[in-house]
Amino acid sequence: MSGHGDPVPMISHPVTGLTGVADVPGDKSISHRALILGALSVGETRVTGLLEGQDVLDTAKAMRAFGAEIEKRGDTWHVHGVGVGGFAEPDQVIDCGNSGTGVRLIMGCMATSPISATFTGDASLNKRPMARVTDPLALFGAQAVGRSGGRLPMTIVGAAEPVPVRYVVPMPSAQVKSAVLLAGLGAPGQTVVIEKEATRDHTERMLRGFGAELSVEDREEGRVITLTGQPELTAQDIAVPRDPSSAAFPVCAAIVTPGSDVLVPGIGLNPTRAGLFTTLREMGADLTYENEREEGGEPVADLRARYSPDMVGIDVPPERAASMIDEYPILSIVASTARGRTMMAGVKELRVKESDRIDAMATGLRANGVTVDEGEDWWAVDGLGPQGVPGGGTCATHLDHRIAMSFLILGMAAQAPVSVDDGGPISTSFPIFTDLMHALGARIEAV
Numbered sequence: 001m002s003g004h005g006d007p008v009p010m011i012s013h014p015v016t017g018l019t020g021v022a023d024v025p026g027d028k029s030i031s032h033r034a035l036i037l038g039a040l041s042v043g044e045t046r047v048t049g050l051l052e053g054q055d056v057l058d059t060a061k062a063m064r065a066f067g068a069e070i071e072k073r074g075d076t077w078h079v080h081g082v083g084v085g086g087f088a089e090p091d092q093v094i095d096c097g098n099s100g101t102g103v104r105l106i107m108g109c110m111a112t113s114p115i116s117a118t119f120t121g122d123a124s125l126n127k128r129p130m131a132r133v134t135d136p137l138a139l140f141g142a143q144a145v146g147r148s149g150g151r152l153p154m155t156i157v158g159a160a161e162p163v164p165v166r167y168v169v170p171m172p173s174a175q176v177k178s179a180v181l182l183a184g185l186g187a188p189g190q191t192v193v194i195e196k197e198a199t200r201d202h203t204e205r206m207l208r209g210f211g212a213e214l215s216v217e218d219r220e221e222g223r224v225i226t227l228t229g230q231p232e233l234t235a236q237d238i239a240v241p242r243d244p245s246s247a248a249f250p251v252c253a254a255i256v257t258p259g260s261d262v263l264v265p266g267i268g269l270n271p272t273r274a275g276l277f278t279t280l281r282e283m284g285a286d287l288t289y290e291n292e293r294e295e296g297g298e299p300v301a302d303l304r305a306r307y308s309p310d311m312v313g314i315d316v317p318p319e320r321a322a323s324m325i326d327e328y329p330i331l332s333i334v335a336s337t338a339r340g341r342t343m344m345a346g347v348k349e350l351r352v353k354e355s356d357r358i359d360a361m362a363t364g365l366r367a368n369g370v371t372v373d374e375g376e377d378w379w380a381v382d383g384l385g386p387q388g389v390p391g392g393g394t395c396a397t398h399l400d401h402r403i404a405m406s407f408l409i410l411g412m413a414a415q416a417p418v419s420v421d422d423g424g425p426i427s428t429s430f431p432i433f434t435d436l437m438h439a440l441g442a443r444i445e446a447v
């Protein structure tokens with residue numbers, strides 16, 4: 001359950017000299033998948049470094065409702081799976097809280113079992129589009145009945161005799177790709193998923209790691225992923241790398257706050273996730289990769305970010321969007337303190353996240369004295385230069401963790417404090433955000 005209680009208004013004051021080491025939590029995408037694939041395996045999967053954010057805790061609860069046993073002992077999460085085809089029918093509604101990843105991946109993995117389940121979420125998740133997942137699940141033989149416009153609450157009746165599917169994903173979405181692949185596990189024969197633009201590939205990497213037969217080919221039609229259904233997945237030991245999407249916040253805070261020097265160790269730099277860091281370096285950020293290495297098959301480095309007073313606006317290449325899709329809110333904050341215009345195109349997916357992120361950021365930036373232009377699939381921020389943003393505004397976060405964290409970082413580098421109406425959702429992905437930023441020298445308070 002999201003457990004989202006009363007709004008938590010917060011204020012962030014201008015500061016200088018953020019310094020220290022920022023140990024950010026585990027990767028959210030990999031944490032969801034570790035629990036789901038553990039539940040679909042035979043044996044005991046052990047997970048360390050799991051993100052204990054509300055989104056992932058809601059996925060753990062859902063996996064228990066389908067029959068997996070999950071418990072934490074010491075620092076390790078133990079998942080006793082039921083095997084592919086072994087899901088039980090839940091006797092309660094599955095509440096995925098605020099999490100698009102949770103609900104869409106779980107719908108996928110139950111859709112080729114002869115069971116039904118009803119899904120719901122919080123006020124944000126219940127506005128988000130689900131037809132993008134239920135359309136391909138119907139091809140396997142599953143049925144979905146939800147609210148109008150394909151919204152939650154929604155019941156999925158799994159296919160009793162699933163057939164394999166060949167599906168071209170119509171939008172750049174790792175959640176849709178993953179839902180189809182997870183459904184493909186329960187269907188006999190080969191399921192083929194084609195994506196025109198590469199999105200985060202954790203599902204493919206982890207399915208292989210759990211023993212599935214899966215191949216990926218780059219062809220003219222796109223990235224062609226072929227999965228052989230009905231495998232026996234084998235339990236694994238997983239060390240979850242730290243989340244680049246969470247690292248983005250202390251990294252960007254250091255870049256915009258005078259006198260800062262922050263080390264963010266052990267960050268996964270999978271190329272399908274690292275677009276923000278490339279973009280920041282192109283804008284002139286003093287951001288270096290130290291101690292580059294491989295961990296669990298993923299490239300990892302310690303990120304060192306220092307105050308960067310010579311940042312300039314750039315055109316962010318649209319083909320980079322999928323590799324930094326969750327980072328546009330915080331990029332727009334950095335852009336507001338750079339010199340010149342930053343153009344962000346090819347980003348209409350931002351309109352269907354926890355909030356309409358273009359609208360939420362544009363409105364909040366304007367309330368703090370920044371000029372923003374926008375169209376359906378693009379937006380542009382006119383930078384005011386270092387310490388040039390007046391600040392002083394209050395920003396609506398619309399149950400969106402990334403909007404809340406982004407504006408709290410603006411407050412550190414603006415001329416006057418910046419407020420958010422609700423910092424509560426931060427705990428969905430980055431429960432230690434406020435403590436971690438305080439340890440670096442930030443001044444964020446609940447008001």
Ligand SMILES: O=C(O)C1=C[C@@H](OP(=O)(O)O)[C@@H](O)[C@H](O)C1
Nearest residue numbers: 029101172173174175176325326
């Ligand atoms: O697969 C995943 O773990 C995710 C995919 C992305 O969503 P879309 O697939 O909707 O782009 C991203 O925004 C989300 O935070 C996590």
Ligand SMILES: C=C(OP(=O)(O)O)C(=O)O
Nearest residue numbers: 098099100101102326353
């Ligand atoms: C979009 C996000 O998550 P989800 O889609 O899982 O709610 C996010 O964390 O920025």
